[in-house]
Amino acid sequence: GENVEQHPSTLSVQEGDSAVIKCTYSDSASNYFPWYKQELGKGPQLIIDIRSNVGEKKDQRIAVTLNKTAKHFSLHITETQPEDSAVYFCAATRNSGNTPLVFGKGTRLSVIA
């Protein structure tokens, strides 16, 4: 089955700097890669996703890149703000059968003002 590795587990950045979180996956048939943000005391919330037919997707200050050959994808947050502080999860799945999402273990991002 799919296995998703996520790094780093914790990340501290100065406000205004960029943050990058990386994930690798094992199943070459995976084709859907979402990113979730979890604020303290809440459930995770989707912030961006990418499908295997594109290499990059942007939404304001966040972007995701996908390298299918290397089987890794990354989340980029530019001009970080204190409200970006949260735990971020990557996930992956293939579009066949009922195979569910497999999540990485999460990255705790702290943006220091």
Add this chain to the structure above:
Amino acid sequence: DAGITQSPRHKVTETGTPVTLRCHQTENHRYMYWYRQDPGHGLRLIHYSYGVKDTDKGEVSDGYSVSRSKTEDFLLTLESATSSQTSVYFCAISFDRVYEQYFGPGTRLTVT
């Protein structure tokens, strides 16, 4: 916010007692999921459902059972709770597997 509620939101129970957590949705989504979240482990899938009476095991299903008799309700049962099942439990729903999963607010379960 997606219409997902979880009950109870907090529960303390003793080892060996049965516990049932309820997830209720008003979105008529086909897929429903139960996850547990523990420090250092992220989100781990317990069981999921892809339709009424259609369920399957996830990564950490031992000690848990589920039932889905109606589209809107997905129940998670711990037949005999153990201290290792102390965790925060999240329910999630999705229209399809490769669409956004909406998460509920979570249930904090403590087994003493």
